[in-house]
Amino acid sequence: MTEYSEITPAHPVETSSRDWVKILAAYREPNHLRSIFETAISIGPFLLLWALAWYTLSISYWLTFGISVLNAAFLLRLFTIQHDCGHGAFFANRKVSDWVGRVIGVLTLTPYDVWRRTHSAHHSGSGNLARRGMGDIHTYTVTEFRALTPFQRLKYRAYRHPLTLFGLAPGYLFLLQNRIPLGLMNNLRYWISALGTNVVIFAALAVIWYFGGFAPILLIFLPTTLLAATAGMWLFYVQHQFEHTHWDHDGDWQLHDAALHGSSHYVMPKVLQWFSANIGIHHVHHLYSRIPFYRLTEVLRDHAELDRCNRMTIRESLSCARLHLWDENSKRLLSFAQARALPG
Numbered sequence: 001m002t003e004y005s006e007i008t009p010a011h012p013v014e015t016s017s018r019d020w021v022k023i024l025a026a027y028r029e030p031n032h033l034r035s036i037f038e039t040a041i042s043i044g045p046f047l048l049l050w051a052l053a054w055y056t057l058s059i060s061y062w063l064t065f066g067i068s069v070l071n072a073a074f075l076l077r078l079f080t081i082q083h084d085c086g087h088g089a090f091f092a093n094r095k096v097s098d099w100v101g102r103v104i105g106v107l108t109l110t111p112y113d114v115w116r117r118t119h120s121a122h123h124s125g126s127g128n129l130a131r132r133g134m135g136d137i138h139t140y141t142v143t144e145f146r147a148l149t150p151f152q153r154l155k156y157r158a159y160r161h162p163l164t165l166f167g168l169a170p171g172y173l174f175l176l177q178n179r180i181p182l183g184l185m186n187n188l189r190y191w192i193s194a195l196g197t198n199v200v201i202f203a204a205l206a207v208i209w210y211f212g213g214f215a216p217i218l219l220i221f222l223p224t225t226l227l228a229a230t231a232g233m234w235l236f237y238v239q240h241q242f243e244h245t246h247w248d249h250d251g252d253w254q255l256h257d258a259a260l261h262g263s264s265h266y267v268m269p270k271v272l273q274w275f276s277a278n279i280g281i282h283h284v285h286h287l288y289s290r291i292p293f294y295r296l297t298e299v300l301r302d303h304a305e306l307d308r309c310n311r312m313t314i315r316e317s318l319s320c321a322r323l324h325l326w327d328e329n330s331k332r333l334l335s336f337a338q339a340r341a342l343p344g
Contacts, residue, residue, distance in 0.1 A: 015305060017256035017287065023303070024288035027295045028089070034294055035090050038277075039081055039100065046074040046107070053220045054212060064219045071220075072227035073275040079108045079232055080277035080293060086116040087289040102193075106200045109174045109225060113193035114181045123289060126240065127258030129326075130250035134183055137165070137237060139247075141326045142339045157336065160324045165237065170229035231276075238317045239264050239282040242310075243333050247326050259286035265310045266317065283310050 015023075053067040084090040085101030098112070105112035118135040125131030132138060140148075140156060148156065158164060179198055181190035208216050246262030248254075266280030273280060281296040284306055291299065300307040312320075323333040327342065334342075 017254070017260040020260065020287050020306070021256055024284065024291060024299060027299055028288065028290040030090055030092060030292040030295075032091060035292065038294060042074055042077045042081060043104075043107075046071060046078060049074065050220060050224075054216050057212070057215050057219065061215075061219055065223055068220045068223040069227060071224045072231065075108065075224055075228035076231050077275050077277050078104050079110070079228065080279050082108060082110065082112065082115075083119070083279070084277075084293055086112070086119055089290045089292045102197075105197055106204070108228075109197075109201060110178055111181065111190070111194040111197040114178075114184060114190045117184060117190065123259075123286065124255070126286065127246045127248060127262040128250060128253045129247055130253075137241060139241070139324070139326055139333075141247075141328055142334065142342060143328065145325050145339065157324075162321045166230055166233055166321075170233045171226050173233070174225060174229045235266070235276060235279055238266055238312065238320050239279075241323060241333060242312060242317070242320050243323060244310075244331075245333055247328075247331075256287060259283070260309070262286075263310065264312045264317075265307075267311055267313050 049067055049071040053064045053071065056063045056067060081090065082101045082104040085097040085104070088094050088097050090100065091097045101116070102112040105115070120135075121131075122135030125134075126136070129141065138159070145153065145156065179194060181187070181194045184190040205217060205221070208221065240262060242264050245264075246258050248258065260283055263283040263286040264280075265283050268276065268280050277293040278296040279285070279293065281300060284291065284296050284299050285293075320333075322335045324336055325334050325339045326332075327334050327339065
């Protein structure tokens with residue numbers, strides 16, 4: 001045990017990851033009425049709170065800002081529904097899932113088809129050292145980091161610093177990077193997705209500015225977007241960047257093993273679990289991404305072995321922000337200080 005993390009693989013999973021895939025197939029079918037209901041109780045309050053925040057601009061800017069902070073939680077939930085649509089998990093009809101995802105993508109500032117492609121790359125290569133770079137948080141091994149020039153090491157340290165990952169990166173990603181299909185720029189389909197989403201976003205912002213000026217943009221749109229983006233970035237980080245995560249070279253890498261052992265089970269209070277739409281049950285999601293989020297709790301209820309696996313509390317997760325380099329010898333994610341202490 002180190003001073004940097006209290007998270008240990010205390011409850012090893014006895015059932016093989018391949019067998020789990022067969023077991024989890026029983027939970028894949030969505031309930032269409034439930035999916036519609038979950039969408040309605042997410043987008044309805046989001047729009048109502050937006051309207052209420054706008055109304056309070058004439059009363060108190062602080063009140064407006066406070067409502068916007070609350071609304072960030074609903075925007076986060078909408079992103080998770082969009083996420084389920086991208087996996088084809090929310091509706092049995094793929095076209096319905098895709099168009100619901102595209103509409104929500106305007107609210108989350110995310111070109112749906114671009115995001116679905118990069119997120120698919122994340123799922124298909126998660127934990128594979130040969131397939132880093134798209135849809136993930138870049139991670140060097142200790143050996144790779146030592147081979148870098150001093151300037152390259154400085155850049156990586158700056159990139160992995162919490163102020164960058166959870167301060168600058170969320171705004172850059174959702175406000176700027178999402179405006180173009182970065183990494184997919186040779187495909188017209190993804191340009192259409194990005195530019196089509198941009199047109200609708202900018203049109204909506206123009207209408208907001210026309211009727212309300214810059215105040216609703218500065219006090220409602222930006223705080224809601226940036227806070228939701230920051231929360232989403234943190235969740236994505238702790239889902240895979242923890243001490244005993246799972247990375248392998250291509251020849252040794254196995255998709256389902258990486259899904260089960262390289263994804264965390266983030267245990268949160270019920271209210272945060274609701275607003276994040278069970279995305280903390282990430283090891284189950286990676287094992288079988290076609291399970292709609294509202295059925296993930298059924299899996300844990302029925303299978304205590306998965307409920308115990310890779311558990312991490314919010315307090316425990318804070319130490320993950322210090323972990324930056326993968327050590328191939330100990331099979332652990334280390335801090336820069338821990339890596340320096342290694343021989344060689």
